[in-house]
Amino acid sequence: MTMIRSSILVACAALALAGCNIGPQVSDPATSGVTDAMLDAPPPEEWLTYGRDYGEQRFSPLDQITAENVSDLGLAWSADLDTARGQEATPLMHDGVLYISTAWSMVKAYDARTGELKWSYDPEVPRETLAVACCDAVNRGVALYGDKVYVATLNGDLVALNQSDGTVAWRTTVVPDTTSYTITGAPRVANGKILIGSGGAEYKARGFIAAYDWQTGEEVWRFHTVPGNPADGFENEAMELAAATWGGNWWELGGGGTVWDAITFDPETNLVLFGTGNAEPWNPRANGRNTVEGQEGAGDNLYTSSIVAVDADSGEYRWHFQETPEDRWDYDSNAQITVASMTIEGAERRVAIHVPKNGYVYVLDVATGEFLSGTPWTPQNWTLGIDPETGRPQINPAARYEQSDALWVSVPGAAGAHSWQPMSYSPQTGLVYIPANNGGFPFVANNDFEASDIGFQTGLNSAATAMPADLAVRQAAKDATTGALVAWNVAEGREAWRANYTGPWNGGTLATAGNLLFQGTADERFIAYAADSGRQLWSFATQSGVIAAPMTYSLDGTQYVAIMVGWGGVWDIAPGALADISGTPRNISRLLVFKLGADGTLAAPPALAQRALDPPPVTGTPAQIAAGALIYGRYCSVCHGDAAISGALNPDLRHSGALNQAASMKAIVLDGAFAHRGMVSFATALDEAGVENVRHYIISRANEDKALEGR
Numbered sequence: 240m241t242m243i244r245s246s247i248l249v250a251c252a253a254l255a256l257a258g259c260n261i262g263p264q265v266s267d268p269a270t271s272g273v274t275d276a277m278l279d280a281p282p283p284e285e286w287l288t289y290g291r292d293y294g295e296q297r298f299s300p301l302d303q304i305t306a307e308n309v310s311d312l313g314l315a316w317s318a319d320l321d322t323a324r325g326q327e328a329t330p331l332m333h334d335g336v337l338y339i340s341t342a343w344s345m346v347k348a349y350d351a352r353t354g355e356l357k358w359s360y361d362p363e364v365p366r367e368t369l370a371v372a373c374c375d376a377v378n379r380g381v382a383l384y385g386d387k388v389y390v391a392t393l394n395g396d397l398v399a400l401n402q403s404d405g406t407v408a409w410r411t412t413v414v415p416d417t418t419s420y421t422i423t424g425a426p427r428v429a430n431g432k433i434l435i436g437s438g439g440a441e442y443k444a445r446g447f448i449a450a451y452d453w454q455t456g457e458e459v460w461r462f463h464t465v466p467g468n469p470a471d472g473f474e475n476e477a478m479e480l481a482a483a484t485w486g487g488n489w490w491e492l493g494g495g496g497t498v499w500d501a502i503t504f505d506p507e508t509n510l511v512l513f514g515t516g517n518a519e520p521w522n523p524r525a526n527g528r529n530t531v532e533g534q535e536g537a538g539d540n541l542y543t544s545s546i547v548a549v550d551a552d553s554g555e556y557r558w559h560f561q562e563t564p565e566d567r568w569d570y571d572s573n574a575q576i577t578v579a580s581m582t583i584e585g586a587e588r589r590v591a592i593h594v595p596k597n598g599y600v601y602v603l604d605v606a607t608g609e610f611l612s613g614t615p616w617t618p619q620n621w622t623l624g625i626d627p628e629t630g631r632p633q634i635n636p637a638a639r640y641e642q643s644d645a646l647w648v649s650v651p652g653a654a655g656a657h658s659w660q661p662m663s664y665s666p667q668t669g670l671v672y673i674p675a676n677n678g679g680f681p682f683v684a685n686n687d688f689e690a691s692d693i694g695f696q697t698g699l700n701s702a703a704t705a706m707p708a709d710l711a712v713r714q715a716a717k718d719a720t721t722g723a724l725v726a727w728n729v730a731e732g733r734e735a736w737r738a739n740y741t742g743p744w745n746g747g748t749l750a751t752a753g754n755l756l757f758q759g760t761a762d763e764r765f766i767a768y769a770a771d772s773g774r775q776l777w778s779f780a781t782q783s784g785v786i787a788a789p790m791t792y793s794l795d796g797t798q799y800v801a802i803m804v805g806w807g808g809v810w811d812i813a814p815g816a817l818a819d820i821s822g823t824p825r826n827i828s829r830l831l832v833f834k835l836g837a838d839g840t841l842a843a844p845p846a847l848a849q850r851a852l853d854p855p856p857v858t859g860t861p862a863q864i865a866a867g868a869l870i871y872g873r874y875c876s877v878c879h880g881d882a883a884i885s886g887a888l889n890p891d892l893r894h895s896g897a898l899n900q901a902a903s904m905k906a907i908v909l910d911g912a913f914a915h916r917g918m919v920s921f922a923t924a925l926d927e928a929g930v931e932n933v934r935h936y937i938i939s940r941a942n943e944d945k946a947l948e949g950r
Contacts, residue, residue: 266454268431269385272402273333278384278428279506284793286332289380289425290661291790294578295503297663298750299791303798304835305753309767309777314839315799316354320828321345324888325786325807328380329425329661329747330830331388332792332801336402339803339830340378340425344392348405352794354832358405362392369917370693372421373441373877374809375888376917379500379659380425382433384453391422391435397451399433409456418692419443419493429504429511429551432459436498440516440571441695441877446496446543448513450554460554464515464542465494477556481541483534487527492696494528495519496543500659503576503591508606510548510557512591514572518543521567524641525688525698529565539564544572546593546601548608558608560630563597567641568621568682569653570597577664577671578605581730583612592729594662594673596655597621600727601630614732616725617656617675621649641684646704652680654743654809661747661788663756668771670726670735672756676743678720685873692923694874701872702865705882706816708943713816720817724748724758726773736773738766742820744810746802747788759785759802761810761821765831782844783827786810801832811888815881823847824887850891852945855899859935867936870929874921883940893941897934904934 268275273287281287283300290297304312320326324342331338337351343364348357369376372393382389387399387408395414400407413435414420419442427434432450440446446464451457466473466482468490473479485494501514518540523529531537544563549556563570572595580589583602590611593601598619602611610630622632640647660674681704688698706713722740727733746759756770761784767777784806791800805828811818818824827844859867871883878889885891897903906912908930911920925933 263452263457263459265459266431266452269453272386273383275430286330286790286792287383288331289329289382289427290575293504293506295575295661296577296579296666297661297748297788298665300752301791301793301798302752303793304751304755304800306755306769306776308835309753309755311835312767312777312800312833313835313837314779314841315832315834315837316839317832317841318349318354318356318830320805320830322828323826324805324828325375325377325811325826326803326805326828327377327423327787327808328803329788329790330801330803331381331383332790333383335794337801338381338383338388340381340390341828342376342378342805342807344378344390346381346388346390346400346405349830351792351799360400360405362390362396362398364393366917367914367919368394368417368421370919371418371442372423373438375807375812377423377808379423382426382428384428384431384433387453389426389433391424391426393421393423395420395422395437397426397433397435397456399453399456411451411456411458413437413449424500424502427502427504428453432551434502434504434511436502436513438497438499439493440495440497440519441697443493443696444495444497444519445490445493446498446515448498448502448511448549462549462554462556464496464498464547466490475556484531484536484539484541485528486530486538489526489528492519492526492690494540494543498573500573501575503578504551505578505605507589509551510605511551512546512548512576512578512605514574514576514593514595515543515545515547516571516573517566517569520688520696520698521569522641522684522686522688522698523565523567524684524686536564540566544570544595546572546576546591546603546608560601560603560608560610562593562595562599562601564632565634567639568649568680570595570655572596573659574655574657575661577662579664579666581669583730592664592671594657594671596651596658598651598656599625600729600732602729612732616673616727616734617677618650619656640682641686644684644686647682648679649682650679651676652678654678654680660745660786663748663750665750665770667752667754669730670728670770672748672750672758673725673727674745674747674758675723675725677723678743693921694924695877700869701876701881702868705868705872705876706884708940708947710947716817717820720820722761724768738768738773738775740821744786744808746785749789749791749800751791757789757800759787759789759804761785761806763822765789765802779833781831782841783825783829784821797834799832799834801830804829804831807888811886812878813876813881814886815884818880818884818886826887850894852893852941852948854893854938854941854945857935857939857942859932859939863932863935864939866929867932867934870925870933871936874924875933883937884944892937893944895937898938898941901931901934905930908933
């Protein structure tokens, strides 16, 4: 052994210029607890990973609960959660224990039969992190491997906990910094490596996916999705090739392309497939990232808004497919990637099915990335179609809004025709079940944009697109913004059935062998449908909107269905007057678990608060109010809502007592008086005059809406 190791070292020394590297020491795969074999072929009774299986199909073979008896489903037990933010996690179940993550990246373990809390872990994420987290302090779930449970924290750490008692085995920092990066996604597992990416594509993040040793937390490999500064050299050939598709000094704002959710491991090909986020900034003219001429694909901004495949053991690039070149509409490709075997044009193919934000259903060959089909499944106006051979879109010239400075309303909107809420695939019906958002998003470029040290760096003029105080305009926007559950036949490229909802941002889906399809909704229901026909069979009043996806498991011959409940996420925070489409939003965070014959009930919810607007009179000048609108749109709207109208989670500033006192507003915005609650100081971007302008803008908006209330 010594001679062999010496030979390796000598060879490495001799071949140093060739890049010889024995790499980090990697722990042996787990042989007990949750193993690779179990993740590859999960026991029907358990739910061991985010999408249940490596293919992220979210289909359970359990069939005790069926379309014929689901009407007898009742609440077996519930657990109130100690966070009043959005709940997006999918519970996991192993060996009789149900593991969940909640908002603020906390982890809890329950007896899966009784609901007894076994242990709880709080990573103590600083509440100031909320200021740099796009879209709430959410977490989508944990991973299980060996004897450990893994959670990624909002402030950028990966933590391994002992499954037995929740004590920390190791904790390592994943992100380069905590001012542009956060993590909300669920880790995945591949050959004893824990996989995770990050968010931050609206800030100054450079996207990546990284793999960590399951026993030690040591980084094994990291693959960036956007090239860095060419002056520093490129990590690999893939980055060098990508650099030719970027213009300007793209690296100064990071570039985006973050891997904030979609990660799928395919053991048959030993590939990790992952989706990437939008290019940053959204407005390409803001930093000239599309000012590239020459070869085919110049200005595409690889590898943003793409699916990328890398080797699971080394992280080396294998293939990519870009779904939205030169993305300027926030069309992330971070919806989960589902792998399945199906017949395509008479031949059996192993395919990746992807339904990203941009309104198309894509089918790719898993091994090679070959484009097989791309079908519009919902209205879209950003393309004039896609090439049937290559899948490359023909971008509608009018959709390049920064070239005209005119208002452009994209369809789908920035929330996506389908966002992160997981779809499911049933091999019994051949259908995927997609949580659909129907609506648009207004864009006006800010071509005088200058980067700052805090807040979104999108390069948009959000003041110009703020919802006006006009009831007819608001009602028209609400009428045009709906939601649906769409059952899509992938092989035939057609819709099979749909269930329509009043509003968007409904929860993920679960398909089962009992011919059932489960989904929670924004209007506070948990519903069971017949998977083949879409007939509604059962529902339960959840008392809070549902955005998470359900799962199912079995113990002692009894099948259970579990779901996290708690309204939040982007649709509560950003849409302003559209936030209440599905009803007055409220957050009552719980874990609900159901079984046949149970008759549990929930405590009555508190009455919804009714608050009349009572702002101080307008004293600001038109110039002050207009200047305040620009500042509010850029720095405040992402948390406090479009046009100063918030949802259920963050304070509605139209009701703030600080409107009466300039000193109070200054103490909050500049001095950071509420930093412990997530409202950090904006002193690096604003001065006292700017804060005063924002105060006058909010007072003006509150008075406009008070006048509307009086009509």
